[in-house]
Ligand code: SF4
């Protein structure tokens with residue numbers, strides 16, 4: 001079982017040092033998780049440390065492919081509100 005970093009990762013480096021398994025590595029075009037090393041932090045922390053620190057919603061997926069920090073979870077802005085705001089910005 002392993003988490004996965006996807007293309008929305010902005011290469012901020014925050015997750016790499018907090019991984020207790022040294023499973024995260026810099027790669028192109030974005031950081032990746034070595035599935036053989038990732039333990040999902042089970043037995044070490046209550047929360048996956050990478051997802052706890054990651055500032056980008058949706059950049060880290062769980063083993064089922066579901067975003068650990070889904071849209072709105074970090075900003076507090078619901079996806080609907082965000083879509084409205086983006087539409088308004090584009091209208092100007
Ligand atoms: S879930 Fe834990 S072990 Fe897996 S990559 Fe993230 S910090 Fe490392």
Ligand code: SF4
Nearest residue numbers: 009010012013015054
């Ligand atoms: S913390 Fe998130 S955005 Fe930053 S490098 Fe890790 S996965 Fe990418």
